Amino acid sequence: MANTTAPFLSHHELHKAILAIKILVTWNEESRLCANISTSSDRFTSALHQNKDWAAQIAKEDPSLFPTLANGQYPEILWIGCSDSRCPETTVLGLKPGDVFVHRNIANILHAGDLSSSAVIEYAVRYLQVKHIVLSGHTSCGGVAAALGNKQLGILDPWLLPLRQLRQQNLDLLNSMTPEQANLKLVELNVLEGVKLLKQKNVVLEAIEQRGLQIHGLIYDVACGVLRQLDTDESEEAIKARLTSFKTDV
Amino acid sequence: MANTTAPFLSHHELHKAILAIKILVTWNEESRLCANISTSSDRFTSALHQNKDWAAQIAKEDPSLFPTLANGQYPEILWIGCSDSRCPETTVLGLKPGDVFVHRNIANILHAGDLSSSAVIEYAVRYLQVKHIVLSGHTSCGGVAAALGNKQLGILDPWLLPLRQLRQQNLDLLNSMTPEQANLKLVELNVLEGVKLLKQKNVVLEAIEQRGLQIHGLIYDVACGVLRQLDTDESEEAIKARLTSFKTDV
Amino acid sequence: MANTTAPFLSHHELHKAILAIKILVTWNEESRLCANISTSSDRFTSALHQNKDWAAQIAKEDPSLFPTLANGQYPEILWIGCSDSRCPETTVLGLKPGDVFVHRNIANILHAGDLSSSAVIEYAVRYLQVKHIVLSGHTSCGGVAAALGNKQLGILDPWLLPLRQLRQQNLDLLNSMTPEQANLKLVELNVLEGVKLLKQKNVVLEAIEQRGLQIHGLIYDVACGVLRQLDTDESEEAIKARLTSFKTDV
Amino acid sequence: MANTTAPFLSHHELHKAILAIKILVTWNEESRLCANISTSSDRFTSALHQNKDWAAQIAKEDPSLFPTLANGQYPEILWIGCSDSRCPETTVLGLKPGDVFVHRNIANILHAGDLSSSAVIEYAVRYLQVKHIVLSGHTSCGGVAAALGNKQLGILDPWLLPLRQLRQQNLDLLNSMTPEQANLKLVELNVLEGVKLLKQKNVVLEAIEQRGLQIHGLIYDVACGVLRQLDTDESEEAIKARLTSFKTDV
Numbered sequence A, B, C, D: 001m002a003n004t005t006a007p008f009l010s011h012h013e014l015h016k017a018i019l020a021i022k023i024l025v026t027w028n029e030e031s032r033l034c035a036n037i038s039t040s041s042d043r044f045t046s047a048l049h050q051n052k053d054w055a056a057q058i059a060k061e062d063p064s065l066f067p068t069l070a071n072g073q074y075p076e077i078l079w080i081g082c083s084d085s086r087c088p089e090t091t092v093l094g095l096k097p098g099d100v101f102v103h104r105n106i107a108n109i110l111h112a113g114d115l116s117s118s119a120v121i122e123y124a125v126r127y128l129q130v131k132h133i134v135l136s137g138h139t140s141c142g143g144v145a146a147a148l149g150n151k152q153l154g155i156l157d158p159w160l161l162p163l164r165q166l167r168q169q170n171l172d173l174l175n176s177m178t179p180e181q182a183n184l185k186l187v188e189l190n191v192l193e194g195v196k197l198l199k200q201k202n203v204v205l206e207a208i209e210q211r212g213l214q215i216h217g218l219i220y221d222v223a224c225g226v227l228r229q230l231d232t233d234e235s236e237e238a239i240k241a242r243l244t245s246f247k248t249d250v
Helices: A011-039 A044-059 A065-071 A115-127 A141-150 A156-169 A171-175 A177-199 A202-211 A236-246 B013-039 B044-062 B067-070 B114-128 B142-148 B156-169 B171-175 B180-196 B203-212 B237-246 C010-037 C044-062 C065-070 C116-125 C141-148 C157-168 C171-175 C179-198 C202-211 C236-246 D011-039 D043-061 D065-070 D115-127 D144-150 D158-170 D171-175 D179-198 D202-211 D236-246
Strands: A078-080 A100-105 A132-138 A216-221 A227-228 B077-081 B100-105 B131-136 B214-221 B224-227 C077-082 C101-104 C131-139 C214-221 C224-228 D077-082 D100-105 D132-138 D214-221 D224-231
Touching: A011 B237, A011 C101, A044 A065, A044 B077, A044 B131, A044 B224, A078 A115, A078 B044, A100 A115, A115 A132, A115 A202, A115 A236, A115 B114, A132 A177, A132 B044, A132 B100, A141 C131, A156 A171, A156 B114, A156 D236, A171 A177, A171 C065, A171 D115, A171 D236, A177 A216, A202 A236, A216 B067, A236 B013, A236 D158, A236 D171, B013 D043, B044 B067, B077 B114, B100 B114, B114 B131, B114 B156, B131 B180, B131 C214, B131 D214, B142 B156, B142 B180, B156 B171, B156 B180, B156 C236, B171 B180, B171 C236, B180 B214, B203 B214, B203 B237, B224 C131, B237 C157, B237 C171, C010 D236, C044 C065, C044 D077, C044 D132, C077 C116, C077 D043, C101 C116, C101 D115, C116 C131, C116 C202, C116 D100, C116 D115, C116 D144, C131 C179, C131 D043, C141 C157, C141 C179, C141 D115, C141 D158, C157 C179, C157 D043, C157 D115, C171 C179, C179 C214, C202 C214, C202 C236, C224 D043, D011 D115, D011 D158, D043 D065, D077 D115, D100 D115, D115 D132, D115 D202, D132 D179, D144 D158, D144 D179, D158 D179, D171 D179, D202 D214, D202 D236
Parallel strands: A078 A100, A078 A132, A132 A216, B077 B100, B077 B131, B131 B214, C077 C101, C077 C131, C131 C214, D077 D100, D077 D132, D132 D214
Antiparallel strands: A100 B100, A216 A227, B214 B224, C101 D100, C214 C224, D214 D224
16 A cells, blocks of 8 residues: 655755755865865966975075065055056066055955955054055056946946946046047046045045155056056145045044 | 224134144145155155066066066966065065966955955956965964954954954963964964855855865965965865855856 | 948947947936826825824924924934834834934844944944944844845845854754744844944943943844843853953053 | 062063953953843833833734734835934834835945945845835934044044045035035935935846836935925936946846
8 A cells, every 4th residue: 555644845845955955966066176176286386386486586585585574564655456467566566575565456446435445554554654655557457347338247346336437427538439548548537536535534644744645646557567657636726625624633 | 992893703613713724734734745755766766667677677588478468367366365565476476467366455354245355256256267266364464463462453443353253262272372373373263264254155166166266275474485375174064064054046 | 333331330339339229228218217206196205295294293292302303312222223124123112213323234234344334333332322232133034034045146145144154153053943943043143143243342342341331132023013132141251251352442 | 588580571471461450350340330230220121111012002003013014024115314313214204114124324325335235225126126215314414514524533434434525525615604504515415425326226227227216315304303305306418327337237
């Protein structure tokens, strides 16, 4: 006689069972990939070898560098730039470890309420007492290209929103240009906007006033490796309006 | 006879007048500093010269590099590291422009809800299809030292809070160590925590499963220039629990 | 013979033309909807009418309320709760305008680095000197349900990540429960976690010490309207470890 | 003869000892406060009693409300407003639990990159399919007053920065007004700016186009309890520029 207690699964149990199978497949996949990985040679492994070579070479050619760095950092420059792999600040400035304090994010955007960049600026200006803040954009920026297109990009969309606001404010100008020109123009507008925001932060205003901290806007050309300075001068009128609106006291 | 309509200022007018004087003084100060600055030679100006030299040298020694970079970026590595000036990733890895996509913040901390790092990870993993994510801490980290101290640091405090949470969770261990040992231990715990968070992001989980994306935790020793790998292996049990809790589908 | 300069469009021009047509269609749509909207009666319009009725009624029944509120706010309670429409704090507490300072977000989650909730807590504790912070979760929370499922939710995913971390940490317990029980358990765990984070913020620690600020964890039952208090007591050991790790001085 | 192994403490040990004493004092203070608290009657305890009364009353007067709410929420309105205790949205709209989905923060500011408000908007528009988003400011806003002053406010400063930007952009106008007029003007400018940002988010643009989602800007007068609508109409030109810059497709 047939078993009357048939193995029916509730909707919830079925859902759980399917999920469990999926998880198992994924986990097997991860294990398999891990096994392959450990034996294969790759870019990361070779980079670790190159690091050892580099460290040995520096110890020979510049024997005081590591002992000096072991005592602390005294950088004079804070670099805020793009995550783009073609823009390694210390390399392109011809500088050494210890020279540049660095923040790099997608399209070197400064959001007013971003805790990450705010913490970097606070640390560099108040505690390291850097003498220069460099905000650098670069040609052929992928983030800028995305903001000039109309494709949904998930979590990148809120991040890139300030670029779209600049696009809207300069729409006629950008539409009158070739795509390459428009991309470069938006790169420049973004750097100028970021420099403006830097000068709205009280820790920066204080350091400008008290010890001559300087703010620079640059464009890096990935096709030739050269940095170019943007004109970020303000009128007396503009400086006064800025100080009135943003300067605060304890 | 004395003028009876004395020039009394209301409290509000007085406040405005004082502010106006302050602004004027600050603005004069800024103008004076700007005048001095434009003529003086400094670290930033010399860095711009070094950039020109560097670009000219690369054009000679590695003539295909800039033309190649002009065509786009194809980095295989995403580096998430500290803003510390002693840790320029591309330099210490012995690599070139184009090799490493980069995010650097104070103490290489990953906050679950941080849009800045989330956008970088999304861009690098989904669009650039990097093969490796490297999360690197380093010895003598100032952010870690701050989290082991008890001094108020303004806007840095919410940023450093995850480090204080690790401090609390490992208080007995850290208290049993010398300050130097405790600093290094918290640096390591912070990297392990960041690696954990990376593996909780769906874009990372998908890329691990579908194309073998690898996640690495490193410590950089600023006193000798050498990178050291941390053990970030998980038990099968832990992997299954992680996938069950964080793997999502459309 | 036909004109040989045929009107071919470059790829870029074609793309622009298609986009322009799309924009036009969308814009017509928006205009049409606006036209309809202005004449139709709806929930928002009726709410504006009800607001007028409410204001008139209060002016009659409680004639000193608006004049009192015009002079400033002196709330004793900061409520941090869920955006869920079923949890209007002032209503369910039987209180009046002026009684409760409020922050509401998805699933009443507190992220360590969230500027929005941090600003609310700072303002309420330091400037309004509230005597109580209430963190309230509620039954049938949609955000908690989402975190117990495995569906991709775009920008909600990083926001909900702390809930998934709690899911992972309590996976065996949650798996042993019915979906309803698991939902309620995660709601409770989330409130306890939030209370913990509140007590890790220096502005809160100071106010507890100096003037007896109290922190409460509650669960609101949407099916009966009743609030229930969670036990948030800590051992002496735990309090000491917390103060050692999070208490800071100027 | 005196003991020669005198109890000298190293600098580090001394620091630790002082910290330990401080912690102990603070902890005693916390314990003492807790003891007092549990017995005293206070605003929070009375609010919990009032909640019980309210729930019992509703169960009698509106017996279907709680059973209905137990089945889920179907609000038609998303309210984004200020944390100010004088602005409990559901109360002032004369509405009931279940009617309004809510986000409240300091000065009802919308930051482009704020995950908290972004998550609320996503949830309300995409999943709850609300028909109206209401962004409401209010008279006598403390956050707005702070942005019109020049006092340092710690973590509130980055949060309030968009208000200072509006102050700078409208400096001549605001300076020509009395403090009360300037406060109200900045409240209005802030709501208009927030409405603009709402219409720049793709999830909102889609819902406007596909199902007629409406966006409203309101000012709530705390001195009389009445809501007033702002004119947020745009020219055709402005709508087209906005859609071109912010509308995205999958």
